Amino acid sequence: MDLVVKRPKGTQDVVPSEVYKWHTVEKIVKDAAELFGFKEIRIPTFEDTGLFVRSVGDTTDVVQKEMYSVTAKGDAQFTLRPEGTAGAIRAMIENGVLNEGFPQKVYYVISCFRHEKPQSGRLREFHQFGCELVGTASPAADAQLIALAKNVIDTAGLKNIELHINSIGCPECRAKYHAALKEYFADRKQQLCDTCLDRLERNPMRILDCKSPICSELSKNAPIILDYLCDDCKEHFEKLKATLGDMGIEYKIDPRIVRGLDYYTRTVFEFITTDIGAQGTVCGGGRYDGLIETLSGQSVPALGFGMGLERLILTMEKQGCEFMKPDTCDIYIATLDDEAAAEAVKISAELRKSGIKAEYDIVGRGLKAQMKYANKIGAKFSMVLGSNELEQHEVDLKNMSDGSTKRITLGEGFCESFIDILCNYLLNIEGIM
Ligand code: ATP
Ligand code: MG
Secondary structure, three states: OOOOOOOOOOOOOOOOOOHHHHHHHHHHHHHHHHHOOOEEOOOOOEEEHHHHHHHOOOOOHHHHHHOOEEEOHHHOEEEEOOOOHHHHHHHHHHOOHHHOOOOEEEEEEEEEEOOOOOEOOEOOEEEEEEEEEEOOOOHHHHHHHHHHHHHHHHHOOOOOEEEEEEEOOOHHHHHHHHHHHHHHHHOOHHHOOHHHHHHHHHOHHHHHHOOOHHHHHHHOOOOOHHHHOOHHHHHHHHHHHHHHHHOOOOOEEOOOOOOOOOOOEEEEEEEEEOOOOOOOEEEEEEEOOOHHHHHHOOOOOEEEEEEEHHHHHHHHHHOOOOOOOOOOOOEEEEEOOHHHHHHHHHHHHHHHHOOOOEEEOOOOOOHHHHHHHHHHOOOOEEEEEOHHHHHHOEEEEEEOOOOOEEEEEOOOOHHHHHHHHHHHHHHHOOOOO
16 A cells, blocks of 8 residues: 655664563563662653753754754744653652652653764654652662663663763863863864864763764874862762672773763663674763752752663664564354444453453354464464354364364353463463463
8 A cells, every 4th residue: 555644763663572672671671670669750751951951962963953843933042852851850840859858769761852963873753761869979879770681681682781880970060071181082083073162162071972983083082081070079989889880780980981971970881782783882871960950949869861762672683582472362252243343342341340351253254264363363362163162062172283173062151161261371372370
């Protein structure tokens, strides 16, 4: 079939035959969050543009190039959320959640929107699992958050994922570092891209995150932040490393990680794989001790991460990880005539009351086509109802996986008999219950 209008570039549909992959990762991330005591928060899809400009930062790629913004009636400026932290923190402040004591731990699974060049693992609408941990400056919190992300990665069955960590210090150490970077890039000014020329003046650390090959090459020999950390930031980083060690979580120190958003302080981290090409950062996060003050005037330390669900699924597919099996039909009731069809409706209604997935013909097809359909939808059992079966009050129940049949009585007690047989099947054939 030809379509008049197709989906926008950089967006994805998830068709029913693929959706089990999403159900798998959504379950994994929610279970992990709950396991670590995080509660779900739900936030709007769009926010006042000012929220992202203030929090994500106006020297970042996201704000400079990637936001989908509209001017609504009366000049109000709105932006489709490019990430979740700003909205989640705004919502926590606005709803008084931060007056309820610390720490506050929230998570969300949301769509995000960025105007980027679409490619594998880089979309214009993508999905993030995000966690925010608010009200603690302790490195124990950084370690707990990293352990949560690692739990997701392990439960998903991913291998070959490296945890890279860095500290980008506090505003105090960063001032000295910025000065060193300015000096370094001043000699190489002519080669920087236009965006980075602007960054050189306003926020030179952003140059290290530039995706242009020339800027990345120039950044390779730039001074590293770890040489400029103040004593407090150094101690925080040392404690984090020690705690990760105690937890048995392996990491690499990667002074090149500065993270894409402006609000980060001290700890930054990424989980990176080389298995899905260039867009290999599956999860990125860190501490943002200054953000809440920027938004509310009150200083509260916090940290969080965002995990890209498309990249998580891509990596799972590449590595052959297991997804939860899609749930299929328990019983398909084929029918030979109108009387049997009416009976199938009644039997199915009874079965569904007990949570049994029962299906019957609603298209008006012949027996052969009905059985073909039963196979296609992966029905575990089937039976054929006709006048004989209705007269004798008995029917052959067919196990679709091995073709074996069992005669059972119709009418009262049918549901119970079927549930017994189904439970046995699940125990013996699929080994689950
Ligand atoms: P990148 O360097 O790949 O552009 P980023 O630093 O912009 O990533 P974050 O803002 O930290 O990404 O977002 C957290 C996570 O969300 C990323 O690690 C990635 O898994 C995912 N992500 C970010 N942008 C996209 C996108 N356009 N398409 C798909 N996933 C994305
Ligand atoms: Mg990006």
